[in-house]
Every structure is written in structure tokens, then in C-alpha cells.
Amino acid sequence: DAKTTQPPSMDCAEGRAANLPCNHSTISGNEYVYWYRQIHSQGPQYIIHGLKNNETNEMASLIITEDRKSSTLILPHATLRDTAVYYCIVRSLNSGNTPLVFGKGTRLSVIA
């Protein structure tokens, strides 16, 4: 599975959009991009995933560049409860039975 690179930390003002970047320059054609988040010491929570098209759900939007080498997770109106560590993970459907591998992620602090 391709390696991902995320900034270690970011700040965002409450009510503003939080844009979390992820680089995955070695991603291959059959690899999906997944986002999870972990709110202080709780179990990680799935947010969204995508292959090449932009995706949106009730939690967030995922924007994947046309060359698929990077993506951005967007929380449209960040709240204090969105303060968490956000993990970007790349995984292939052809990885067979290998579990997700979590890196260090980006620590997002939403500031009042």
C-alpha cells in the first residue's frame, strides 16, 4: 500500500472549514484513500473513503486531485468536537486480507 504524508498538526477557527491535506504520490490505480479520526483516547472512527471521484457524506467531503497524488478532507463548519487526530490511509482492494495501517496522522485543534 502507498505511503501517506500528513502535517503533524493544524489549527482551525470554530465555524470555519477545516482542510486537512494528505500526500500519497505513489498511489496506484486500485488504491482507495480512507480517512479516520480519533478523538482523545477514544477508538478511531471511520469518516469517508474514495477512489478518484470526490465524495461527500454527513461528516465531511473528500477531494482527490485528478492525478490522485494528494487529497484533502474538508470539515465544512468545524466545531470544538472536531478536535481530534485525523488519519489518511491508502489501501488497495488487492491487498487481500491485510488490515489498515495507521500512521501518526494530523492533530487538528479547533479553536473558539
Added chain:
Amino acid sequence: DADVTQTPRNRITKTGKRIMLECSQTKGHDRMYWYRQDPGLGLRLIYYSFDVKDINKGEISDGYSVSRQAQAKFSLSLESAIPNQTALYFCATSDAGYSYEQYFGPGTRLTVT
């Protein structure tokens, strides 16, 4: 009720003691996982199981063992606990579908003194 439960939630034990962490799930998933998390670090995979008869080592299996007693239950054992096994332990489950969404339990905070 929570879909993935872990017991105990907190445990303090002494070096050399045997300890078992238990995980139960009601999601009907075949796949179950144990991760550990150290302060400031991401999650590292200890063991995983894709069905009752399947056990696989993860990145950091040394010092740990697991038992998959049933589809819904996956236990992690530390045969002889040592202080550097002090960590937050998470159990997770997933189905075999392409979405590969993993559902995590609330975690067990283990301290080995």
C-alpha cells in the same frame, strides 16, 4: 449498547503477571483486530483474525497471544506483563466487504508497574 465492547476499561498490573483483555462484538463481523497505541503515536497492529480458525501476527506480536473463542469474541493475553507494554489497547472489527470500514471499541488503558 455499544457494537464493540472491551473489558476491562482500565487495568493496573505488576510486572510478570498474566493478564487478559477481552473484546466482544455484536456487529456479526468475521474480522477482528487488536491494536496498541503509545502516547503521541499512531496505532500499531498486534494480531488479527479473519474467522474463528484464523490467527495472524501483526507488526508487534512479540509478548502477546490471542484467542478467537467465537465469531464475536477475540481475547488478547500478555503472558508475563512488562512495563513497556503500558499502553492503550483497541479492539476493532470489520466485515469482508470492499468498504473495509473498521469499527473500534472504546479501548483498554493498561498500566504495568
